[in-house]
Amino acid sequence: MKRQSLDNPSDTSLSRVDGAVKVTGAATYSAEYAIPGLVHAVLVTSTIAKGSITAIDSREAEAVPGVLAVISHLNAITVPGWPAKKLPAERVAAGTALRVFYDPLIYFDGQPVAMVVAATHEQAVHAASLVRVTYQQEAHQTHFEKNIGQAGIPQNVQRAKNSPFQDYERGDASALRNADVRIEAEYTIPTQHHQPLEPHAIIAVWEAEDKLTVYDKNQGVKSAQGQLAQAFKLPRENVQVVATYIGGAFGSGIRVWPHTMAAVMAAKQLKRPVKLVLGREQMFTSVGYRPYTKQKISIGAAKDGRLAGIVHEGTGQTSMYEEHLERTVLASRALYACPHVATRYRLLPLDVNTPTWMRGPGDATGMFALESAMDELAYALKTDPLEFRLKNYAESDPERNLPWSAKSLRECYELGAEKIGWKNRLPEPRSVRRNGMLLGYGMASSLYGFHRHPSRARAVMHADGSVIVQSATMDIGPGTGTAMTRIATKVLGVNAKKVRFDLGHSALPDAPGQNGSSTIPSVGSAVHVACEALKSKLVTLAGEMSEKFRPGAEVVARNGKIFSSADDKDGLSYTDILKHHRLNELEVTEASKSGAERDQYSMYSFGCHFVEVEVDPLTGEVRVTRVVTCADVGAIINYKTARSQSIGGVVGGIGMALMEHSEMDHRFGRYVTTDFASYHIPVHADVPSIEVYYIDKPDVQANPIGSKGLGEIAIVGVAGAIANAVFHATGKRVRELPITPDKLI
């Protein structure tokens, strides 16, 4: 079933269940908990990229009224889970997360070196500006291009034979060498930052000597709980992590960062609840980023348009103390039917903080290169870029030699092409103008791996017929609670108003963090299974009340009642069932995870984006004027929130393609674009009408709900589609993002 945008009359989606509390300000975000006795912390960060601290003069800061402490490596508590400090301090080898306030060593500019804690935020801010830090500076390397010769196979990959990041090759390399038409090109993406509007924030509360609660902006309360418990050598259950509402994260909250540890350490040291909110400029060096990445693609095809070979090499930057790996080159192995494919992935350690996953990590980067190269090759072959892709459509996974669990990419292509009017596109670049502007159309494919992690959910039916469903999953924006409510209402046949879904608390049943587009596939399945189990418990109880519901009877649930499928009338309500059995509530907790199907099928989400751009021939300004995005992610759980996800992904892709760019002055190893005036993200005027379409066919192999991930595939490929449209409009191929006016005049 193909579904049209907004005005789909058959759309029965739920509006966001938490929409009202969010827009009225009633939702409590991490920094907003009113904890008695709360004090305020502000970080002081390093102004050199490499070296060590020789002195910290905090006298002036300490003299500011209200200041309680200036904490640094000189006086911080020891974290029980960290090894004893070495004297003299030694630089760590790759693989050790940065330990805050541990020793005097500086690994990157912007590293926390001290923290002021004061009675008010204003006092702490002022005092922080008075802390004088002196350094012994060492020569640093932050310039990717100048150091690329130092890139190598990541140590993690050298150690792990089965790592997907191992060099890969299939088929015969001569196929590419002998191809009729061949393209070789380099593609570069700059460092880009997540910069969610809500800055990262934490309130750390030691309820007792060995009991910790943190209200922390993150994307996984369970993993944060585990990491904090380990660091402070506490039983897991002694640590509780709360993150009920999150103002966007895009990957920046997947791990516990040094600032989180800093707040927890300060709270312990001062025996007071401590709140720390990162400043916007600190967000550039505290919570990761999409790494600067350089890629080289050699790609060739026969005259008839069949791919002969793809060699995809990628090098990303990482820090000196950790290796951050991402899927940059992996999509090239699976997206097209191509006999010869080779991929190589390298890392370049620099004196910078560690990157992290950012929406569509690796894939958004890699697909920009692959889909640009495909477009270049299509022009070189004088063939239509869409036809070229269809010609090389992979009917089964060419990497794993397995059937797809489901794949409707062809239908996505057809739908997108129809909606954008692809057939009317004139092939010649720079051949069409509209109102004086150069007009261009481009497209790109998108794919994203299927991630389903073991998850648990609890479902409770109450005597009044209301249902509470719980899981320690997260909502960083997609509307998790809404989707889960929808799953519960469908299984149990109850009105959404009767359902409450709880998330974002580590005391709830186990769930993975919100990353890798895994929430609906993983937690959605658990919620489904738990609600089914609850329903069958209710049916069993009903069976004791009425012959119709005896074991084996088929039932349908609707309006808070169950009916026998046989006659479909005189249903029994849940309230009556519980009343009859004198139960206040009925509870089940169920687990759900992947099984053998993962070895039998290859599972991916698929999609494509079609883009129309206008480029000013004199000023080189690019405006995206239309986007049609189509996805095949199995069953769509809740159309309205899914559509928002797709729109958000495209907006992120517009930012990636046209403006996002964190620039460093390498003489200092310091970012100079550290506010929203210089780090540009799309504003409303940059965002055109975005038309969203789904194939909406359940993938029955994937999981009980037939649904795959959507969050990442929404952005993967967008930058490529825009770059391709810009080429079509202008005849200029921009291989280095972002596509700013200077590159087009």
Place this chain on the structure above:
Amino acid sequence: MKPFQYLRPKTIAEAISMAADYPEAQYIAGGTNLVDLMKRGIASPSKLIDINHLPLKKIEHRYDRLRIGALALNSDVAKNKSVLSRQPLLAQALLAGASGQLRNMATVGGNLLQRTRCSYFYDLALPCNKRKPGSGCGAEAGVNRTHAIFFAGNGFGGNEKSSCIAVHPSDMCVALTALDTEVVINGTSGERRVPFKDFHRLSTLQPELDTNLQPGELVTAIEVTDNAFAQHSHYLKVRDRASYAFALVSVAAALQMDGGRIWDARMALGGVAHKPWRYWAIDLMLRGQAPSEKLFREVAEHEMQSAKATTQNAFKIKLTSNAIVAALKAATGIS
């Protein structure tokens, strides 16, 4: 942010005497620039003199000129009927600037005195001659994609310790530079008027000074003389995104046309120099001519002969040239 004392004078005279009494004090109007500077530690006034309650909001037309009070909001000026009918270029420039929310707070006086957006200026950890005279210009051999191409850098009378290649960020001031504008200033010794071209400074020798306003002086109004440009004015702003971004370059073009020919022409450029850059020779080059793309191209390239790029902003020379052509085409209505 350093703690400060908040003062609220009731009259213009009281405001001026407060400023004279406390050299470390600063006026605050909309606060959209000053508060940011205070947050980053670039400005640390011990006292803030809040001038928002002074009677300087009026926009009126008298005799041959439009007088706009220094506290008139950018958004009010942009939608004022007299401004729209007499000086549409000014309204266009204002609407090209910042965002709706900011324009609702920003005042005309504050807009004149907003400081550069050079990233080095905003970061205490980096060198900057404007913020800390003698510390060196961070941008000159650093990140300078958005920096000046006219009268910029070492070669222009300055030296390493005094050069500054920053640009003035205002859109409004570019339009005012193209028009006949005067800035009305009040100080302890009374009122004085400064032609707009002399209000902002080039960076030579003293980059810490953006304007010729003396310490403690209060801008009370600007006055724009009537002209015959309303039919043929155009403000063109080129930027890295569609809205809410400072100009890479901007062009304010104001022409008077009759019988298919240009009889008077004014132009100012933004984003290219330490002050809004008046293209003085344009009148000579266009007067009496019929508009054509070829003519505009010549005119554009003529002015760009004196432009000089730093390490990352060479593209601005071509971009400015193209923007001049585009603005003149729009102002004359040729395609």
